[in-house]
Amino acid sequence: MRRAAFLLVLILAAGVAWVGWQRYGPRPLAPPMAPAAERVDHILIEKSARRLTATLEGAVVMHTDIALGFAPDGDKAREGDGKTPEGVFTINRRNPQSAFHLSLGIDYPKPEDIARAKAAGVDPGGDIFIHGQPNGITALTLPGDWTAGCIAVSNAEIARLWSLTPIGTTVEIRP
Known part of the structure; x- marks a missing residue:
């Protein structure tokens, strides 16, 4: 009986110690906050997640x-296929007079895209942008994948991205 009582007290003491540790023990360090960004140096597009993440020195x-494009699965192969290209690109132009609310141009097609399309006897396409909604649409964001191969965001988000993204920014587009 004494042994059972001792075990019960030991279990209770361990439980109290565990609860105390969980409540009052040291906490893991929080991840660092992003610097007060005036620019970004990398834009990651994750096609399958339908997500854009812009970072500065690795901080979000x-x-x-x-x-995305109206047929987003797979890499862009030719003009009119509705696919958004995959790979590593660079912002090479900014167009404030776009048919869409602001646009940041991506340097697609690359030489390897041109060679692949030429070998297939097709035009690789071009004019791939990160842009807002069509001009005239101000209060809503079009649903679904509707572009011809570009990456579309809300007008508020493209305004923010526009202000943060200089020419030369790396754009990585993953499947």
Whole structure:
């Protein structure tokens, strides 16, 4: 009986110690906050997650949902296929007079895209942008994948991204 009482007291003491540790013990360090960003140096597009993440020196500055080309699965192979290209690109132009609310141009097609399309006897396409909604649409974001191969975000998000993204920023587009 004494042995059972001792075990019960030991179990209770261990339980109290565990609860105390969980409540008052040291906490893991919080991840660092992003610097007060004036620029981003990398944009990651995750096609399958429909997500854009912009970072500065690895710290997340912004996340946003995206829309893609109307046939988004796979890499862009030719003009008109409705696919958003995959790979590593660079922002090479900024267009404030776009048919969409602001646009950041991506340097697609690359030489390897041109060679692949030429071998297939097709045009690789071009004019791939990260842009807002069509001009005239101000209060809503079009649902689904609706672009011809570009990456679309809300007008508020493209305004923010536009202000943070210089020419030369790396854009990585993953499946």
